[in-house]
Amino acid sequence: MLTGTILYAIINSAILALTAIGFNLTFGISGVANFAYGAFYVMAAYGVWMLIHMAHLPYPLAVLISISLTTLAGALMYRFVIIRIKGQTLSEVIATFGIGLSVLELFRYFGFVGFEYTLPVFVDKSFLIGDAYVDAQRLLIVAFAVVLIIALWLFTHYTHLGLAFRGIAQDERTSLTFGMDPDRIARMAVSFGAGLAAIAATVIVPLGSISPEEGYDVLIKALAVCIIGGLGSSGGVIIASVVIGFAERFTDSYIGSHWTMIVSLAALLLVLVIKPSGIFGKQKELEERI
Amino acid sequence: MKTRKERIDRGIKARSQDIFVLCSWREMLYLAGPRLLPVVVCLALPLVLSVYWQKVLISVAVFALLAISWDILSQSGMISLGQALFFGTGAYCAGIMNHYWGFSPLITLPLAALFGGLISTVLLLPVLRLRGVYFSMVTLIIPLMLVRVIEATKIFGGTEGLSGMDPLPSAGFEVYLIVIVFLAVLFGFRRLMDSDYGLVLKGISDNDRSVINAGINIYWFKAQALFIAASIGAFAGAFMTHVYMFVGMPVFALDYSILPIAAAVVGGPGTLAGAAMGAFILVPLSELLRGIGGLRIVFYGVFLVVCIVALPEGVFHYMERKYHQFERWVEVEK
C-alpha cells in the first residue's frame, strides 16, 4: 500500500509539474499571466486526435504537428492580442481569459465531449513495482518531466537565448540597454509556454479522455502550483508539485478521495497566509508584496 | 491639407456647472436628465413588460449588481475573475438559512449579503497583501475548487443542491425589490467612489506606495472595498436563490464570473454606470441569442477580447463624451 501510494504520489507530482511549468515559464519571463493556458493544453490534445482520426496521420507525426501548431498559436496570440495591451494588467488578464474561454467553449459547442476522445498511449505495457501495478505511460510521464526540467535548466543556463530569457526576466530595462528586444523575447516566452502545455497534453492525456473541463482543470492546477511555489520560480514549481502531489495522493489513500480538493485548497490558502509570495517567491518579494 | 478632430465642451455644460445650474430649467434638466432617465425607465419597465421579460429584467439587474461589484473591485486595483464566488456564497448562505433554519426571505436576504460578504472577504484576505495578477488567479481558483468540495463531500445537498426555498411574497415585489436595490447600489456607490474615500481606493490601484506614505493602512481599505463588493454580489446570489427556490452547484458557474466582466468592459470600466449599462445591453442580447445555446459563452469571450483590445473606452464613456462635447473637423496647416 505504502509503496504504491508513494509511487503514485511521484507520478502525480510529475503530472502537476508538467502542467504548471509552461505557465510558470511564460509568467517568469514576460510577466504575462496566460489565462488561456488550459485552452492551449486542450487544443493540443484535440489537435492530435483530429490529425489521427480525420487526417489519418501516424501518431508520432500528429504529435509533432500538433505541438508546433500550438506553439504557433501562442505566438499569434501574443502578436495580435497581447502586444496591444502589454503592461496593463487588467486588459492582459481579461483578454487571455476571454480567449481561453472562447476556445474551450467552442470545443464544447462542437460536441467534443465523450469517451471516444482519447489518445493512444506511447507504450502499452505495465509493470509490477513493489506491490503496485504501474503502466508504462505513467512511468514515461515521470521520466519525461525529469528530462524536460533538466533540459529547461540547461537551456536557460547555457544557451544565448536562454540567458536572454533570464536577463529579461530579471530586469527588462537593463536588458534593453544590451540590445535585447523584450517584445521578441516575450512573444517567444508566450509561445514556448503554449508549446510546453501542448507537450504536457500529449503525454498526460492518454491516461484519460479529452474534454473542455480538462482545460479549466489544468488551468486551476497550474495556477495553484505556481502560487504555492512562487510565481516565476522554477524551483518553486518543482517543490510545490511534490508537496501537492504527495498531499493529494496520501489523502486519497488514507482519508478519502473526496478530501483531495479540500487539501489542495487548504494548502493554497495556508501558503498565502504564511508566505504570500509562495515558497520560493523570495527574489520578487519586493515588487509583488507591498 | 490635413484636418484634425477637435472636441469642445458644449455651452450648456459650462453653464450648468456649480451653482449656475440653478439659472434655468433647461440647465437643470441637462444635469438631471441622464440621472432621472434610468430611474424612471427602471421603475416603469415592470409595469409594461410581459412576465417573461420581467424575468429578463430581474436577471439584468442581478448581473448589473455583479458588474458594479466587479467595477468597485477593479477601481480599487483588484481584478476579479471570480464574481461567482460572491454570488455563490451569498446564494448558499440564503439557502442554508432558509432550508435548515426556516428564516423568512426578508431576513435571509440582508443576512446573506452580510455573511456572504464576510466569508468571501475572509477567504480572499491573504491575497490582499500581494500585487498584480495574484488576486485574479485566486479568485478564479476558489469558486471552481469550492464546487469540487461540495461535489465530493456532499455537504449542503451535494450535487443535488437544496430545493424548496420559500419564494418572495409576490412577483411584483420580486421585480421592484431587485430594481430598487440596483438603483440604490448604483447611485449610492457612484457617490461613494466620487468621495474622498473613493479617491483613496482609486489611489491604491494607481500608486499604492504613495497611499501607504500618507499613513493609510491599504490592507484595511482594500478589505473594506472587497467586503462592499462581495456583499453586493452575495445579495444578488441570495436573491436568485429565492427566485429559483433552489440553490446548487451552478451558482459557482463561470457564467456568473464572465458575464459581469463582459458587461463592465463593454459599458466602460471605472464609472459603475458603465458596468450597469453593459448589463442592460448584454443580458437581453443573450436572451435573444438563447437559440445558439453553448455558443453564448464563446460569444462573450470573443466580445470581451475585441472590446478590451479595440474599444477599451466602453459605451458609457462614448455617450458621456457625445453628451457633453461636440466635435468638428478643423484644418491644420501643413
Place this chain on the structure above:
Amino acid sequence: MSTEPLLETVRLSKAFGGVQALLNVSFAIMPGELLGVIGPNGSGKTTLVNLITRFVKPTSGKVLYKGSPIHHLPPHQIVRLGIARTFQMVRPFYQLPAFKNMIIPLYSPRAKGLVGGRYGDRDAMALDLLEEVGFERDSFVAYKPAGALPQGYLKRLELAKAIALQPDLVILDELFSGLSLAEVASIVPIIEKMRIQGKTIIMIEHRLRELFRIADRVIVMNYGSKIADGPPDAVMEDDAVKCAYLGSETDSGD
C-alpha cells in the same frame, strides 16, 4: 532643546541578496535639527530612508523614534507616528487636479486626528496647503491636472503632501534633483519656514552648495557605511570624504 534624540538608528544593516547596501549605520538627530545626508550614487542614502520608513525591512539593527523602537512597525504606522517622507521619483496621480492629489494625505488618520475635516472641507485645506508651498492662488495652477505640471511644481506638491501629514520629522529624498537654480531658490524658504515651525528635517541631497547653506549637520555615506558626521565645514575637511566624494564632485550634479 532636549538632549533626547528624536530619531536614532543603531547599527542598521541591509543586504539585498549578496549586495550589502547598508552596513552598521548609526546616527541620531535632535529635535529641530536639519540633517543633511550626502554621498556618491549607490552609497545607500535612499536605502537608509527606506529602512527608517520601513518600506524595506532591515536585515539587522534598530531604529528608535522618541526613544522607542519602530523598526518592527508597518510603514503606515510609522507615518502615523509623525515621520513623513517625499520620494525621489515623484509619481502623482496624473489625471487628477493637483489639489485632489492632496486629499489622500489629508484623509489619513493622522491628518484627520490633528486637523479634522469633512468631505468638501478637504478641498479647501488642500488649496491652502498648496498656496503655502507656492502654488499661486491667482493663477489657478492648483486646479491643473498633475500630469500637466512642470517638475518644480511636482516637487512642491510632494512637499505639500508631506506637510499635510503634520509630521514632526520630515525626510526629503533628493528634493532638489532635477530643478533649476531659481526653482531651488524658491523652495529653500519653504524649508526654512518648516524649521521655524519646529519641524525636524533630514535631507538627502546631491546639490551640496544649496544644502550646506541650510544644514546644521551633515552625514557622509559611502559604500553603505557612514564615513563622516559633523558640521558642513568640518565634514568637507575630512580626508576620507574628500577621497570618496569630492574627487567626483564635478560629475555628481545629476
